[in-house]
Amino acid sequence: MDLDLDERTLAFRDEARAWLAANVPAEPLKSFDTAEGFAQHREWECRLADARWSVVSWPREFGGRDASLLEWVLFEEEYYAAGAPLRVNQNGIFMLAPTLFSHGTEEQQRRILPKMARSEEVWAQAWSEPEAGSDIAALRSTATRCDGGWRVSGQKTWSSRATFADRAFGLFRSDPDSVRHKGLIYLMVDLRAEGVTVRPIPQLDGEPGFAEIFFDDVFVPDQDVIGAPGEGWRVAMTTANNERGLSLRSPGRFLAAADRLVSLWHDAGRPAHTADRVADAWIGARAYQLYTLGTVTRLSDGAELGPESSVNKLFWSHLDVALHETALDILGPDAELRGAWSDGWLFSLAGPIYGGTDQIQRSIVAERLLGLPKGAR
């Protein structure tokens, strides 16, 4: 058991660190939930891509560096430690891309991935529906076979960044007689196609971070179907569990935030009433970093990422909220002023909801990891 990095990995990390130090914008970008901020983020992604840092774990032919999983984790650590911007195309890069790598055709990979790497096309995830939240298999939007493709109707909601995004991926019911997980199709849809209406929904911070997407008989060509029609659920599950996806949420983000919190606490004169919680936030971030290194080792040994990804999710979503609430308590009366900490706090509150709520994750851990009896889900 060791934590030492070999020469090659150290060189990779140093190169990333040097590039980020020289290139991360001095002024933070505007929120990507505003038109101006979204454009700034696209520019930043282009700059990352030009230096091959936008999708380090991808094969070179698609703009990556063939980086190992460990290198990816280290890159993420450097990325957040350097204070670099959030990734505007994270749904594409971390969720759709792994799906395309395992289920997409060569043609799809060649057509879609290079543009994604540069964020020329920013992707939205269109999974949730008004009547299908935690229970995605209850979805109602339909896809009907037609000449050369499918005609899509229905409504998706809570789609992050769909307001400004170019395209979306999601599940639709392709077999009208099917129920639940069966008879679904996984489609990529152009958000500018005829029949698509995107209605922005302001989030708690007032910005249009969410959107509803209405589909009114929208044509989707066959080339934009991932996997076989009817097999959408199986394809979607690789999106949810993919080891390079959000399920292995970068520990770099939390470590960087925990380090900032410890500094904030020292600068505020080490207020005793928050000491324990500051220490716990750092301990949690370090635990998550080491846990991830353990996962990386197991995956490199050929193991599959299973229900432990729910342990991940439960842990970091809780950690992120606690960390930000502690920061606000240290700030005292200034906590109510808009700034990095209060924005971070608002965002942290969504962690226990998106990507499967904490209740859903707990049920998965209890049933699939601990083997407790199945219950109503």
Place this chain on the structure above:
Amino acid sequence: MRFALSGEQEQFSRSLHDLLSGVDTDSANRSWAAGDHGPGLKIWRRLAELGVTALAVPEKYDGFGATPVDLAVGFERLGYHCVPGPWTDTVAVLPSLLDDELLTSVASGETLASVAFAPHVPYALDSDVADARLAVEKGRLRAFTPGALLSSVDGSRRLFQPVAGDDLGTALDAEHAFELGCLATAAQLLGTGRWLLDTSVAYAAQRKQYGREIGGYQAVKHLLADVATGLALAEPLLFGAAVTLDRRDVSAAKVACGDAAHLAARTGLQVHGAIGYTAEHALGLRLTRVRALVGAWGTPRFHRERVLS
């Protein structure tokens, strides 16, 4: 970077587990608490045959000179099975305090040690059964004689007020010894927490109320899922600390293993209901052990301060 136990370490953990599953540690704890060390010492000797007592002893004194990771692996299983006796003092701490022939008999399992470590370990554990009694203060070693027997919340931890005697000179490496004491305690907490989780899951899967297993109820499931999460994330801190032995990492491990085990104990009791509140049930032994170890080898407050400094 390979952050996973080696095949030999996994194997060592399994042999410890197999051995300890076959002995009645619960009744050994009860005898120990009553001052009858016989059954506990029998387990001590069997573990010594497996090499546990020789782990941290240098090779020149017939030990294995094993790494802190090996120690953590061993202590995790000792915690799981709630083995009574001054294991931390003898096996984790003592070998870093001395360079002495005495270690040969520690390695073979003949000598048990009781170590007081000012200021964080003020009371000496099991001094009545230990033949080597050492008090560490500011890097110096003193012999001590056991004074009054104090009663611990965990009856099978017999604590004594040390009465200082002869000065024995400078400790070999008191700082290292202290970190290993903290690490071994954290490992036992993790192991004890795991036993509490496993036992509670098994109970929840068979105990029925309102016509179904209580483990099928979401309220119960979610409590246990939180315990599993806490333990899962405490483990890498323990082994990370064993690899680096960095003060901050060791303290982080001690806090996290203590918190996770404490949650496992509280949840375990809740899931078991009244049967868990009886002295007959093994749960109580673990619940009080956890509470005792949370404060031993540095309180959570002390360790959190080290994390922040």
